[in-house]
Every structure is written in structure tokens, then in C-alpha cells.
Amino acid sequence: MSAEIFNTDYKLALNAALSIEVFHNFSLVHDDIMDDAPLRRGNQTVHEKWDVNTGILSGDAMLIMAYQLFENYEPEVFRDLAKLFSKTALEVCEGQQYDVDFENRDDVTIPEYLKMIEFKTAVLVGAAMQMGAIVARASEVEQQGIYSFGRNLGIAFQLQDDYLDAFGDPKTFGKQVGGDIIENKKTFLYLKALEFSEAEQQQELQDLFSISPTDSNDKVQSVKNLFLSSGAADATTKEIENYTKQAFSVLETLDISTDKKNLLKAFGENLMTRKV
Amino acid sequence: MSAEIFNTDYKLALNAALSIEVFHNFSLVHDDIMDDAPLRRGNQTVHEKWDVNTGILSGDAMLIMAYQLFENYEPEVFRDLAKLFSKTALEVCEGQQYDVDFENRDDVTIPEYLKMIEFKTAVLVGAAMQMGAIVARASEVEQQGIYSFGRNLGIAFQLQDDYLDAFGDPKTFGKQVGGDIIENKKTFLYLKALEFSEAEQQQELQDLFSISPTDSNDKVQSVKNLFLSSGAADATTKEIENYTKQAFSVLETLDISTDKKNLLKAFGENLMTRKV
Structure with missing residues (x-):
């Protein structure tokens, strides 16, 4: 879609798009x-079906193969794609390391959390969109614009994911509603609830988040009530809107037709009103 | 050295050389x-000093950083380096998978073993030398020639490693002499000894190679005797010579001065007469 926005046949962007997909699956x-996850998309994970060594080694091979998908582009496009890819891939690794570190930390701040989801998720959305612009030989300014659109939308998307995990409709949400709460994950909702609460509610929330994932029958509803009463749920909705608006405001600066801006807006709005 | 052979300042090749080094350390x-190795170069391994997750993730980051080292080259050189790098890196992964698989197989053939060491070790020597030629903008024929020189030398080097592990001088060999034997590693020496032996000696060798690594006091000398009496030791020496000669014969086809050929020969001979 990004290649088409910059007036280039989408087919030219397919290898770059595939590279993003292979990289995502490597990660x-x-x-x-x-x-230590046993399941992924309803199937056994690679290390579970074979073994950890096979998981490490086939992941390594996928990372290399993601680079190989750039080889059919001409040299300058190849280099621009590979440079963006490497920068982004390192950020995704860094985001994953933050995520691992945060599990054992009780002092994660909101800015740190936002940095983590930016690196772990949003930069890849931005890079995917910029790659379409690179393939289309769009200017540096246009490339940065579409990257920024994707990155802001990616952060909004991930915050939405946190929100839906607690407040999504079990009928339409793909994953178990309350899964993050059961796993004691320090999401945006949790961090905001701590920030907004008085000492007593803070303690209550922290106590609920010390319950083992294997023993959490009544926990989900209690935590959701705290998310609502503290104002954290509303604050999260607002933050999602902020990032979505930031994404849309970048669009205004781009020298593309109104039709194309509307196309990107529709894409963003669709992503943000999803229930799954 | 390879860049200088093709009349280019070695400094231009340093980023490519560093990429090989970072890749090697990633692997x-x-x-x-x-x-599950606790030690590397006398220090704790990464996963031992921190944890497995840190080892996986920092390895991933190193693989990406190896690609980043090509970014300062102009686009065509960048693409040529990155293409060769990806092809080689995939082969190294494949070689490692063979190595892992071979541990649980009793029917490894000599050609399979040679393929394994070619992929796990030799292609990286070849690629390192070809990268010097790429940076120097040498012709495709020259690139293939120097690659072939490095690849053949790499196989000879690895066979030499197998040989020295059994017959090296404990005073000068860096690792524990007999380490492969204690670990029941199916090296070239072992496979050749099986090939050359009668049923009785085959059985003896296989029995010795079923002794646990933790209980192997007298095993090393008995196995070395079988390596010698079967003719496997001599056959290995000959194979090392063959690959070294093949490497040197490729040099003759290269359009470089005799001085430079002699430099490469001296490098090869030095590698092949090493005792460490």
C-alpha cells in the first residue's frame, strides 16, 4: 500500500514486504x-515441536533469509532497504530485551514502557511503510513522513492491544480476555492505574498482581474495576487517540493526493476501531 | 591481505573483515x-555468565551488526558483500545443523563429513578472502579464484585441526590433546579408521567410542593406536596435503604477480605447518 501511495506498482514492494514478514516470524x-511458550497461532512452537537448538538455528537462518529478499533490488535500493532493516531489527531486539527485563522490575516508568512497545512493535510498522516508499524512490522527507505515520500508528495499535486484552469482547477478541492480567503483565493500563491511585488502591493492585497465574479465578474482574475506577482505562483510550491523531497529522505534511491520504486514514481508523 | 593482493589499501577492507569477525563470534x-559449553577462550560463555535469553538475543544483535558494517561501502560493493555474506552465513548455519545431527548418527559418511566442515568452517575463510577482492573491485573470475583458495585452505585447516587434536604436541597445542576422542567426536580420523579397518578393529573402535566422556582414562592412547595402525592418520595427512595443493593450484590461475602468489603460499604453508 505504501508503494502505491508513492505511485509505484505494489508488486515491486512484495520482496521487501516478505522480508518484514520473515523477520517478524524470526523474532x-x-x-x-x-x-518458554508452547503454542503460537494454535500450533506447537518450533522449539516445542523440534528442540531449542532447531529453534535457535532456524531463527538465525530466517533472519539471514530476510536480508536475502532485498537482493533483487538495484544496489541503491538494496542498501537503503538493508540499512533501514538493520536499524529496525536492532531496535526490535532491544525492545525484546526491555520486555524481558521489565518482568523482574517493579519500577518501570510510563516513558520506559512506551519506549519498549515503540521498539518491540511500532518501529517495524514504520519500517514496513518506509520500505514501500524506498522501493518507490520517494524523497527522504516523504520516507520519514510515512515512517512516522507507521510508528505512531504502531504505538496506538499496541496500546489498543493492551486495552482490548482487558476490555475486549470475549466473542470477538482473538485471545483470552484478561490474559495480561492473569500473567501479571505490567501494561500501560497497570502502570497508569498505579500512577493515578492512592496508596490503598496501589497496594490492592500490587497484591492482585502478586497472585500466581495458575490461581487467578476472581482476579480479572477486580483488576478491571481498578483500571476503570482509577481512570487508567480512560487515560489509555486517550493515549490511543493521541497517537492516532499524531499519525494522521503527519499525513497532512505529505505531498500526496487527498484520495491517498484518505486511504491511509481509513487504514488507520480501521486498525483503531478493531475489536479483535 | 586479500585486498592488498588486488592492489587496494587494506584499510578499505577493515569493515568487511570486522564483519566476518563479528559474524564468527555471533556463531x-x-x-x-x-x-551447552561453559567456557570459551578461557572465559565464561555468554549464556553462562548471563542467561540463555541474553545469549540468544545478543547473538541476534551481533548478526545484524555484522551486516551494518557493510553500510559505509558504496551501494554496489555493499550489495556484493551482503549477498556473499548471506549465502555464507546460511551455509554456516547448515553446517552447524549437520554437526548437531551427526552427534546422533552412526552412519555419517566421509563426503558428508567433508561437507559439514566445508560449510561450518571453510566457506567463511573463502568468503573472507573474496570480500577483500570485492572491496578491491577485482573481476568475478579473480573473486571466485581467491574464494576457492580460501575454501580449500579452510578444509585443509579443519582437517589439520582434527589431526592435531589427536597427534598434536601437548606443549604447543592450545586445547586438550585427545579432546575429540574423549568426546567421541566422529572426526575425519575416526571415519577413516572405520573405513580402513577389519570388523574386529571396527568393533574395538566403536566400543571405545561408547565410553562416556566422564570416564576415559586409558581411552585416548588406544584410539590413537587404532588411528595409526589402520592407516587413518596417514590418510588424513594426505587429505590435508591434497586440499592444500588444490588451494595452491588455484593460485596459478590468478592474474597476480609472483610475489603476491608467494605471499599467499607462505600464508597457506604457515597455516598448514602450525603446531597450535
């Missing part, structure tokens, strides 16, 4: 080892 | 996880 294979 | 970090 899932290695993350699943780190998180 | 050691991940291999050490797979082999």
Missing part, C-alpha cells in the same frame, strides 16, 4: 524460546 | 548455547 521463533 | 555465542 517470534526466538521470542517463543525466551518466553 | 560461537549461539553454538555455545547449543553445545
Whole structure:
């Protein structure tokens, strides 16, 4: 879509798009080892189906193959794609390290959390969109613009993910509603609730978040009530709107037709009103 | 050295050389996880000093950083370096997978073993030398020639490593002499000894290679005797010579001065007469 926005046949962008997809799956294979996750998309994870060594090694191979997908582009496009890819891939690794570190930390701040989801998720959305612009030989300013659109939308998307995990409709939300709460994950909702609460509610929330994931029958509703009463739920909705608006405001600066701006807006709005 | 052979300042090749070095260390970090190795170069391995997750993630980051080292080259050189790097890196992963697989197989053939060491070790020597030629903008024929020189020398080097592990001088060999034997590693010496032996000696060798690494006091000398009496030791020496000669014969086809050929020969001979 990004290539088309800059007047280039989307087919030219397919190898770059595929590279993003292979990279994303590489990161899932290695993350699943780190998180000791048995399932992914309803199937056994790679290290579970074979073994950890196979998971490490096939992940490594996928990372290399993601670079190989740039090889059919001409040299300058190849270099621009690979440079952006490397920068982004390192940030995703850094985001994953933050995520691992945060599990054992009780003093994670909101800016740190936002940095983590920016690196772990949002930069890849930004990079994917910029790659379309690179393939289309768009100017540096246009490239930065579409990157910024994707990055802001990516942060909004991830905050939305946190929100839906607690307040999504079980009928339409793909994952278990309350999963993050059961796993004691320090999401934006949790950090905001702590920030907004008095000492008593803070203690209550922290106590609820010390309950083991295997023993959490009544926990989800209590935590959700605290998320609502503290104002954290509203604050999260607002933050999602802020990042979405920031994404849209970047669009205004781009020298593309109104039709194309509306296309990108529709994409963003669709992403932000999703229930799944 | 390879850049200088093709009349280019070695300084231009330093980033490419560093990329090979970072890649090599990436592969050691991940291999050490797979082999559950506690020590590397006399220090704790990464996953031992921190944890497995840190080992996986910092290895991933090193692989990406190896690519980043090509970014200062102009686009065509960048693409040529990155393409060769990706192809080689995938082969190294494949070689490591063979190595892992071979541990649980009793039917490894000599050609399979040679393929494994070619992929795990030799292609990286070849790629390192070709990168010097790429940076120097040498012709495709010259690039292939110097790659072939490095690849053949790399196989000879690895066979030499197998040989020295059994027959090296404990005073000068850096590692524990007999280490491969204690670990029941199916090296070239072992496979050749099986090939050359009668049923009775085959059985003896296989019995010795079923002794646990933790209980192997008298095993090393008995195995070395079988390596010698079967003719495997001589056959290995000959194979090392063959690959070294093949490397040197490629040099003859290169359009470089005799001085430079002699420099490369001296490098090869030095590598092949090493005792450490």
C-alpha cells in the first residue's frame, strides 16, 4: 500500500514486504524460546515441536533469509532497504530485551514502557511503510513522513492491544480476555492505574498482581474495576487517540493526493476501531 | 591481505573483515548455547555468565551488526558483500545443523563429513578472502579464484585441526590433546579408521567410542593406536596435503604477480605447518 501511495506498482514492494514478514516470524521463533511458550497461532512452537537448538538455528537462518529478499533490488535500493532493516531489527531486539527485563522490575516508568512497545512493535510498522516508499524512490522527507505515520500508528495499535486484552469482547477478541492480567503483565493500563491511585488502591493492585497465574479465578474482574475506577482505562483510550491523531497529522505534511491520504486514514481508523 | 593482493589499501577492507569477525563470534555465542559449553577462550560463555535469553538475543544483535558494517561501502560493493555474506552465513548455519545431527548418527559418511566442515568452517575463510577482492573491485573470475583458495585452505585447516587434536604436541597445542576422542567426536580420523579397518578393529573402535566422556582414562592412547595402525592418520595427512595443493593450484590461475602468489603460499604453508 505504501508503494502505491508513492505511485509505484505494489508488486515491486512484495520482496521487501516478505522480508518484514520473515523477520517478524524470526523474532517470534526466538521470542517463543525466551518466553518458554508452547503454542503460537494454535500450533506447537518450533522449539516445542523440534528442540531449542532447531529453534535457535532456524531463527538465525530466517533472519539471514530476510536480508536475502532485498537482493533483487538495484544496489541503491538494496542498501537503503538493508540499512533501514538493520536499524529496525536492532531496535526490535532491544525492545525484546526491555520486555524481558521489565518482568523482574517493579519500577518501570510510563516513558520506559512506551519506549519498549515503540521498539518491540511500532518501529517495524514504520519500517514496513518506509520500505514501500524506498522501493518507490520517494524523497527522504516523504520516507520519514510515512515512517512516522507507521510508528505512531504502531504505538496506538499496541496500546489498543493492551486495552482490548482487558476490555475486549470475549466473542470477538482473538485471545483470552484478561490474559495480561492473569500473567501479571505490567501494561500501560497497570502502570497508569498505579500512577493515578492512592496508596490503598496501589497496594490492592500490587497484591492482585502478586497472585500466581495458575490461581487467578476472581482476579480479572477486580483488576478491571481498578483500571476503570482509577481512570487508567480512560487515560489509555486517550493515549490511543493521541497517537492516532499524531499519525494522521503527519499525513497532512505529505505531498500526496487527498484520495491517498484518505486511504491511509481509513487504514488507520480501521486498525483503531478493531475489536479483535 | 586479500585486498592488498588486488592492489587496494587494506584499510578499505577493515569493515568487511570486522564483519566476518563479528559474524564468527555471533556463531560461537549461539553454538555455545547449543553445545551447552561453559567456557570459551578461557572465559565464561555468554549464556553462562548471563542467561540463555541474553545469549540468544545478543547473538541476534551481533548478526545484524555484522551486516551494518557493510553500510559505509558504496551501494554496489555493499550489495556484493551482503549477498556473499548471506549465502555464507546460511551455509554456516547448515553446517552447524549437520554437526548437531551427526552427534546422533552412526552412519555419517566421509563426503558428508567433508561437507559439514566445508560449510561450518571453510566457506567463511573463502568468503573472507573474496570480500577483500570485492572491496578491491577485482573481476568475478579473480573473486571466485581467491574464494576457492580460501575454501580449500579452510578444509585443509579443519582437517589439520582434527589431526592435531589427536597427534598434536601437548606443549604447543592450545586445547586438550585427545579432546575429540574423549568426546567421541566422529572426526575425519575416526571415519577413516572405520573405513580402513577389519570388523574386529571396527568393533574395538566403536566400543571405545561408547565410553562416556566422564570416564576415559586409558581411552585416548588406544584410539590413537587404532588411528595409526589402520592407516587413518596417514590418510588424513594426505587429505590435508591434497586440499592444500588444490588451494595452491588455484593460485596459478590468478592474474597476480609472483610475489603476491608467494605471499599467499607462505600464508597457506604457515597455516598448514602450525603446531597450535
